[in-house]
Amino acid sequence: MRAKLFIVIIIGMILLMRLAQSGQSKPEEQDVNWVLLNSAFEGATFVGDTKQCLMCHEVDGFMAKYNETAHAHMFNHPRGSLEAVNCESCHGPRSQHLYDYDVSLAIEPEKYSIVCMQCHKGAERIHWSASLHKTAEVGCVSCHTLMEKRSPQALLSAQSETQLCSGCHMDVVAKTMRNFRHPIQEGKVECSSCHNVHGSPGKGQLVKGNINETCYGCHQDKRGPFIWEHSPVRDDCMTCHDPHGSNNMSMLVTQSASLCVSCHQYGGHINQYRYNRVSTPYGNGCINCHVTVHGSNHPSGAKFNR
Numbered sequence: 001m002r003a004k005l006f007i008v009i010i011i012g013m014i015l016l017m018r019l020a021q022s023g024q025s026k027p028e029e030q031d032v033n034w035v036l037l038n039s040a041f042e043g044a045t046f047v048g049d050t051k052q053c054l055m056c057h058e059v060d061g062f063m064a065k066y067n068e069t070a071h072a073h074m075f076n077h078p079r080g081s082l083e084a085v086n087c088e089s090c091h092g093p094r095s096q097h098l099y100d101y102d103v104s105l106a107i108e109p110e111k112y113s114i115v116c117m118q119c120h121k122g123a124e125r126i127h128w129s130a131s132l133h134k135t136a137e138v139g140c141v142s143c144h145t146l147m148e149k150r151s152p153q154a155l156l157s158a159q160s161e162t163q164l165c166s167g168c169h170m171d172v173v174a175k176t177m178r179n180f181r182h183p184i185q186e187g188k189v190e191c192s193s194c195h196n197v198h199g200s201p202g203k204g205q206l207v208k209g210n211i212n213e214t215c216y217g218c219h220q221d222k223r224g225p226f227i228w229e230h231s232p233v234r235d236d237c238m239t240c241h242d243p244h245g246s247n248n249m250s251m252l253v254t255q256s257a258s259l260c261v262s263c264h265q266y267g268g269h270i271n272q273y274r275y276n277r278v279s280t281p282y283g284n285g286c287i288n289c290h291v292t293v294h295g296s297n298h299p300s301g302a303k304f305n306r
């Protein structure tokens with residue numbers, strides 16, 4: 001009995017892995033119930049002929065603009081029935097619309113997400129259904145524009161990622177202009193270097209499961225292991241840093257000396273005034289001597305001064 005169950009589980013896992021892999025190469029097409037999205041689709045069938053649509057819609061270089069998008073490129077050489085119907089893969093079966101052309105078949109913006117997920121369920125969007133954006137009714141078309149290529153990457157609605165996010169997260173984008181910050185304006189780090197806006201398993205929509213793993217992705221030297229660990233570093237980089245930017249050196253959440261003193265009363269040296277004197281008000285304070293605050297691998301680095 002147990003052995004059988006085991007085999008069934010293994011086969012199930014293999015099938016699931018296959019599914020996940022196939023989602024990456026060619027998007028898997030899923031059915032969508034158009035009538036549920038808009039009851040006016042009742043009884044409609046696919047026309048499957050872009051030329052018919054263009055008889056009425058080719059105004060203001062409409063098609064030339066659309067032809068620059070990744071979708072037009074792909075759908076001109078269709079690999080499946082959905083891609084073959086081109087426009088209708090997103091706009092639904094439109095047989096009636098050819099004669100009764102109005103806006104009755106329009107789809108509400110939030111509902112487009114279901115349409116897009118016909119083909120984009122896999123890869124980066126496997127956690128979409130539980131993502132904070134979806135929950136807040138920020139759908140695919142809040143961030144992507146489909147009928148023309150407005151940005152160099154990913155059909156974003158704005159010129160750049162930062163511009164896109166600033167529309168709704170101005171407070172965060174403002175921090176990226178502070179004195180100490182990640183090189184976001186320079187384009188070396190993007191919001192999406194740390195966040196998967198399409199959803200992630202952990203909190204904060206971070207690309208990795210938690211904060212520290214996200215940081216280690218680029219700051220491997222901070223991962224350790226160290227002979228002498230500084231426990232707050234292991235716990236959470238954000239205890240001391242604001243990754244969006246800060247006016248304190250090294251993006252520290254407060255000025256370096258007061259930061260240390262918030263946990264180490266009397267600067268850690270109760271009766272050693274000579275240390276305290278040099279520390280608090282001047283220069284970099286504590287880290288003048290405690291140079292390896294992230295942890296030390298020196299045999300005698302227990303006090304992080306080597």
Ligand code: HEC
Pocket residue numbers: 047048049050052053054055056057087088091094097098099101102103104105106107
């Ligand atoms: C006979 C002319 C005609 C043809 C053919 C036609 N349309 Fe339209 N379409 C219109 C008109 C008119 C509107 C309404 C425009 C408005 O009021 O803004 C419209 C609106 C739309 C809209 C926006 C509103 C909505 O329903 O979502 C879409 C999308 C659309 N058409 C797609 C298509 C597609 C896809 C085809 C080909 C299968 C097609 N149309 C063929 C005339 C036509």
Ligand code: HEC
Pocket residue numbers: 050053054057066071086087088089090091112141144145146147148
């Ligand atoms: C990948 C999905 C997708 C494909 C493919 C697609 N559209 Fe659209 N279309 C959209 C979305 C989403 C909108 C809503 C506005 C926007 O984001 O641009 C839209 C808007 C429109 C509108 C309304 C424009 C307006 O200004 O109100 C028309 C008309 C239209 N599409 C026609 C077409 C035609 C014709 C084709 C094929 C040549 C086509 N679409 C292919 C997703 C798509």
Ligand code: HEC
Pocket residue numbers: 027069070071074082083089090112115116117118119120140141144146153154155156
């Ligand atoms: C019929 C299948 C299909 C549908 C429906 C569809 N897409 Fe796509 N999409 C593709 C394919 C194929 C590509 C190109 C290959 C890839 O990047 O996976 C693509 C690429 C993209 C890209 C990357 C473009 C680039 O320039 O890198 C974005 C963004 C995107 N789709 C968003 C959407 C959104 C938003 C919707 C719904 C409004 C949608 N797609 C609907 C199949 C589809």
Ligand code: HEC
Pocket residue numbers: 113116117120123124125128133138139140141142143144154156161192196197198
């Ligand atoms: C909050 C804004 C936002 C929302 C909502 C959003 N996207 Fe994106 N999308 C982005 C950004 C930014 C990128 C480029 C960075 C990246 O790849 O993560 C992107 C990239 C993509 C790409 C190309 C890269 C890839 O993952 O293959 C596709 C396809 C895509 N989005 C589809 C979708 C679909 C489908 C939805 C809705 C289910 C959606 N997006 C919702 C912002 C958004």
Ligand code: HEC
Pocket residue numbers: 162165166169172173176182184189190191192193194195203204205206211214238243244
């Ligand atoms: C270097 C990594 C990194 C970059 C780059 C980054 N973030 Fe964050 N972001 C984080 C971390 C870590 C959190 C905290 C998550 C948590 O507390 O769970 C966070 C939290 C957030 C939050 C929620 C809490 C808050 O502070 O309001 C938003 C919104 C946000 N980021 C948006 C953005 C935007 C927009 C950009 C691009 C301008 C961006 N982030 C760039 C790492 C980053």
Ligand code: HEC
Pocket residue numbers: 132133136138142143161164165166167168169191192195197203204205
């Ligand atoms: C159309 C508005 C809109 C756009 C555009 C948008 N967001 Fe959001 N975002 C929201 C809303 C609403 C929430 C959920 C409520 C909240 O926590 O602020 C959210 C939540 C988040 C969170 C999680 C916050 C948390 O509390 O943990 C992050 C991270 C985030 N967004 C990053 C981004 C990034 C990066 C971009 C640009 C690529 C972006 N958003 C674009 C509206 C938007």
Ligand code: HEC
Pocket residue numbers: 180181182183188189190193194211214215216217218219237238241243249250251
């Ligand atoms: C996509 C890669 C990437 C990720 C992920 C990343 N960083 Fe960075 N970080 C950088 C780059 C690039 C710099 C600038 C290095 C330079 O200028 O030499 C930097 C610089 C820093 C600095 C020094 C800033 C200064 O003013 O000197 C701190 C502190 C920092 N990162 C903390 C973090 C934290 C905390 C996280 C996780 C929330 C994180 N980083 C995630 C790439 C990344």
Ligand code: HEC
Pocket residue numbers: 212215216219222223232233234236237238239240241250252256287291292293294
């Ligand atoms: C106890 C507070 C504290 C914690 C927690 C902390 N840091 Fe730091 N970090 C500092 C201080 C103080 C500096 C400035 C002194 C220096 O350059 O070492 C700094 C500097 C940095 C720098 C820039 C200089 C360098 O060493 O490259 C990076 C990058 C950095 N931290 C990343 C991280 C990462 C990633 C984490 C989480 C694994 C983290 N920090 C956790 C206090 C902390």
Ligand code: HEC
Pocket residue numbers: 230231232239240256259260261262263264268286287290293302303304
């Ligand atoms: C969030 C609280 C917190 C902050 C902020 C913090 N530390 Fe610590 N630190 C600790 C803890 C907890 C230990 C481990 C204490 C122990 O093992 O007794 C420690 C250990 C140390 C030790 C070794 C002490 C020993 O007894 O072996 C030194 C030195 C030290 N920290 C210096 C610093 C400096 C310098 C800063 C500022 C850059 C700083 N700490 C910021 C919590 C913090």
Ligand code: HEC
Pocket residue numbers: 257260261264266267268269274275276278279280285286287288289290303305
């Ligand atoms: C002039 C160099 C210097 C400065 C500045 C300095 N320290 Fe120290 N600190 C030391 C030395 C050396 C030791 C080791 C003393 C020992 O082994 O008895 C030490 C030990 C410590 C310890 C461990 C105490 C213990 O009981 O073992 C802590 C915690 C500490 N320092 C925190 C701080 C903080 C917080 C600041 C800033 C307010 C600071 N130090 C500034 C040199 C300095």
